[in-house]
Structure formats: structure tokens, C-alpha cells
Amino acid sequence: MMLVDILEKKIDDSVYIIAEIGQNHQGCLELAKRMILKAKEAGCHCVKFQKSDLPAKFTRSALAREYVSENAWGKTYGEHKEYLEFSRDQYQELQAYSRQLNVDFTASAMDELSLDFLADLKVPFIKIGSGDANNFPLLKKAAGLGVPLVISTGMQTIQTVEKIVKIMAEAGKLDYALMHCVSAYPTPPKDCNLRLISMLKNRFPNVVIGYSGHELGVAITQAAVLLGARIVERHFTLDKNQKGSDHRCSLETHEFKSLIAAIQRFKLTKLPFDPDAIISMLGGDQELAEALQYNGEKKVLACELPCRNKLGKSIVAARTLRKGLKLQLTDLAIKVSEPNGLPAEAYFDIVGKELTDTVYEDEPIAGNMVKL
Ligand SMILES: CC(=O)N[C@H](C=O)[C@@H](O)[C@H](O)[C@H](O)COP(=O)(O)O
Ligand SMILES: C=C(OP(=O)(O)O)C(=O)O
Incomplete structure (x- = not known):
């Protein structure tokens, strides 16, 4: 088949x-x-x-x-x-x-x-x-x-x-x-x-x-x-x-x-x-x-958090990004990062937003580093 x-x-x-x-x-x-x-x-x-x-x-x-x-x-x-x-x-x-x-x-x-x-x-x-x-x-x-x-x-x-x-x-x-x-x-x-x-x-x-x-x-x-x-x-x-x-x-x-x-x-x-x-x-x-049994709407379950923390993807800097930069798609990459950064699903949402910290290449972009 x-x-x-x-x-x-x-x-x-x-x-x-x-x-x-x-x-x-x-x-x-x-x-x-x-x-x-x-x-x-x-x-x-x-x-x-x-x-x-x-x-x-x-x-x-x-x-x-x-x-x-x-x-x-x-x-x-x-x-x-x-x-x-x-x-x-x-x-x-x-x-x-x-x-x-x-x-x-x-x-x-x-x-x-x-x-x-x-x-x-x-x-x-x-x-x-x-x-x-x-x-x-x-x-x-x-x-x-x-x-x-x-x-x-x-x-x-x-x-x-x-x-x-x-x-x-x-x-x-x-x-x-x-x-x-x-x-x-x-x-x-x-x-x-x-x-x-x-x-x-x-x-x-x-x-x-x-x-x-x-x-x-x-x-x-x-x-x-x-x-x-x-x-x-x-x-x-x-x-x-x-x-x-x-x-x-x-x-x-x-x-x-x-x-x-x-x-x-x-x-x-x-x-x-x-x-x-x-x-x-x-x-x-x-x-x-x-x-x-009915367990409610689809959501991230507590039992999934160890896997999400280990293998979930985060948004990371594709190159060194300076404080004050307005983020473009080409500034961003999606990888498993240590520690985790903003989750990958936020990728399109942060485009055009201002970076409040300098982030080095291959480092995660955390939620508090972006002016939302
Ligand atoms: C989410 C995901 O990729 N899960 C995969 C598919 O189910 C798993 O096979 C992982 O690769 C595996 O559990 C990782 O194990 P370790 O961390 O020991 O290499
Ligand atoms: C992670 C995988 O599968 P799943 O999410 O279906 O467990 C995979 O196929 O590599």
C-alpha cells in the first residue's frame, strides 16, 4: 500500500x-x-x-x-x-x-x-x-x-x-x-x-x-x-x-x-x-x-514539558543583533537552544519589533528582549 x-x-x-x-x-x-x-x-x-x-x-x-x-x-x-x-x-x-x-x-x-x-x-x-x-x-x-x-x-x-x-x-x-x-x-x-x-x-x-x-x-x-x-x-x-x-x-x-x-x-x-x-x-x-476520556481542548500537557524543554524549538539570532534593531525575518533562525528562548511559533509575530538587548549569533532571543 x-x-x-x-x-x-x-x-x-x-x-x-x-x-x-x-x-x-x-x-x-x-x-x-x-x-x-x-x-x-x-x-x-x-x-x-x-x-x-x-x-x-x-x-x-x-x-x-x-x-x-x-x-x-x-x-x-x-x-x-x-x-x-x-x-x-x-x-x-x-x-x-x-x-x-x-x-x-x-x-x-x-x-x-x-x-x-x-x-x-x-x-x-x-x-x-x-x-x-x-x-x-x-x-x-x-x-x-x-x-x-x-x-x-x-x-x-x-x-x-x-x-x-x-x-x-x-x-x-x-x-x-x-x-x-x-x-x-x-x-x-x-x-x-x-x-x-x-x-x-x-x-x-x-x-x-x-x-x-x-x-x-x-x-x-x-x-x-x-x-x-x-x-x-x-x-x-x-x-x-x-x-x-x-x-x-x-x-x-x-x-x-x-x-x-x-x-x-x-x-x-x-x-x-x-x-x-x-x-x-x-x-x-x-x-x-x-x-x-475527554481531556479538553488540545494544549501543551504537563507530561510534555520535559520533551518540549529538551527538544522544542526556540527563536535564535541568525547573526549578532544589536540592541535597538527592528527585527527582520533574516535576523532569525529556529533551533533547539540552551536555554530556551521565545517559542518558535512566535517567529512571524516578532518581525518589526525592537530588540531591547544585544543578542549574539546562535543565542536564544528571550521574551524580555523584544519590545512587544
Ligand atoms: C520530539 C522528538 O524529536 N521525538 C523523537 C520521536 O519520537 C524521539 O525519538 C527523540 O528523538 C528521542 O526521544 C530523543 O532522545 P535523546 O534525547 O536521548 O536523544
Ligand atoms: C519526533 C518525531 O515524531 P513524533 O512527533 O510523531 O513523535 C519524529 O518523527 O521524528
Whole structure:
């Protein structure tokens, strides 16, 4: 099955399944290949990686910060991320291997250079992860590339989601999907907020809605499908006990197989089901009930704050900017910064505003540095 068939609504009884290998390959090409093979054997339609150009995604101080964690692959966050990053040649090798196995191959583009890189590789679609859902210039650029997009919405407010849809509409972009997502690893069931899938479907009836889940197990993801998610993404691992931030909330091969088998048994043309029907269909327990309870409007949740602080994007100075300057777009860049600055969604709002402090290149612009 191809993603475009879902995006063009040519198929309405199937779900496109993405195995998010992400950085669960431990920086090892051979393990990455083995994971691709296992994901294909489990029945996934796509294997996905995460592509970053580190100086484009992170400020120098974000790369230099100490990373003290049992999941660290280096002393600093930069060394850690470098260890997990594959080169162009390695990407090409993984892409060729996926082609041999007849499984789609792609990655999330975590900065503008990575977006160009993936467009150049001619992947079937590009993923924009939650960390960039408020990175409006990246979204504008992505919308102009002529490549289908899958955009996650974790750590964001409904206002930001509306802005994403507006950016796509202004670019005349139709072939994109929005993924409901909560960026907490693992996400507690009560925070999964699955009803937002129905809300997104009602609010944006022309947009395909999917689910990128970080909870434990498969039942909540099955419920997401019964609410109408047509694309499912879950982290994939060959062993949940390995070192790394994402392994615990990932699915092993047998779990992907059981998730896919369950989805194939669903009568998807009868969708959507209501939460009570879903709980009884899935023999649901307390956790499923919590995931399906109404949790209010889409907002940034407390459980997402650690991820937003670590990987959320801020506005930073593209070059040294002197006090008194009226800010122009070319003065600004969007990166993960240490400490955080104004959130990326404020990018267009601060243009024309006066800077009250000098900000050095690659340093964050904080709220109190701009006369609003
Ligand atoms: C928001 C986002 O990018 N999340 C990604 C996708 O879900 C994650 O895979 C992170 O890259 C990962 O959890 C980071 O872990 P560490 O900080 O140990 O490299
Ligand atoms: C961060 C990512 O995904 P999500 O926001 O869907 O978890 C990603 O795909 O890189």
C-alpha cells in the first residue's frame, strides 16, 4: 500500500503503518538493516529514521551541554546525537536495502538542511516531527517541495495546529496528514487524549488524521484506529531493554505483528466507533478508558514539558543583533537552544519589533528582549 493512496482517499479500509526506527538503531548500520527486515516481516508499510544536521538543528550551547543520562552515547548532547546520526552514504545504503525488501523508506526532517537532504533522496513522503510542528518557516518550505508530508502535533496548542493547516492551504498543499501525538515517553494512558483524533477529523474534514503514539502496549493504538486514525506510527525496537530514550515505549516485532493483525480484523469502513463501543470491542480495561476520556481542548500537557524543554524549538539570532534593531525575518533562525528562548511559533509575530538587548549569533532571543 502507498501513503498517497490514503492521502488521496483512494483507500478507505486500510491503515498505513510506519515503524519508527528513529534512533533505536544505536548508531549501528547493521542493526538498522536488521530492524528494516524485521519491520517488513511484521507487515509494516514503512520504516522511518530521524535526520538532523546538528548545527542546523541545535545551537552551539545546546550541543555543548552535558548529557548526564543512562541513555547518553556521549558526554555532551552534541556527541550523543552525533553518535546516532547516519551519513548520506549510510542513508543511501538503508534506502537501497529497503527498496530491495519493498518497504517504504523515509525520515523526519529536523531542520531545513535535512529537509533538502530528504527531498534529494526522493523519499515517498517527509515526516515533520512534533518538535518542528511550530517551526512555520520549515513547514512553508516543506509545503513547497512537492513531496507528501506527515506532520505530528505533539507539544502544540490547537492554535498552532490551525496555523499548520493555514500554511498548507496557502501553499495549495493537499497531500499531507496531521498526526495526533503526545510527546511523553512513555505517555501515561490518561494523557493520551485520543478523543483529539475525532476533534481533528471534525475540525479539518479534508485532512487525513493519523496517530503517532508513545504509550506502552498496543491497545491504545488500536483504539486510535477505531476512532479514525488512518496512519499509525509507533517506535520499533528489537529489544525494549536496550539503552536509549525510546526503547521502552517502542513495540517489538511480535507486538507490531499483533497490532497489524488486529487492525486487519477491524471493519474500517464502519468507522468511527464511539468510545464506549471501542472499550467493549477491545475488551477494554481502566487504561483504555482513561485514554478515551475527554481531556479538553488540545494544549501543551504537563507530561510534555520535559520533551518540549529538551527538544522544542526556540527563536535564535541568525547573526549578532544589536540592541535597538527592528527585527527582520533574516535576523532569525529556529533551533533547539540552551536555554530556551521565545517559542518558535512566535517567529512571524516578532518581525518589526525592537530588540531591547544585544543578542549574539546562535543565542536564544528571550521574551524580555523584544519590545512587544
Ligand atoms: C520530539 C522528538 O524529536 N521525538 C523523537 C520521536 O519520537 C524521539 O525519538 C527523540 O528523538 C528521542 O526521544 C530523543 O532522545 P535523546 O534525547 O536521548 O536523544
Ligand atoms: C519526533 C518525531 O515524531 P513524533 O512527533 O510523531 O513523535 C519524529 O518523527 O521524528
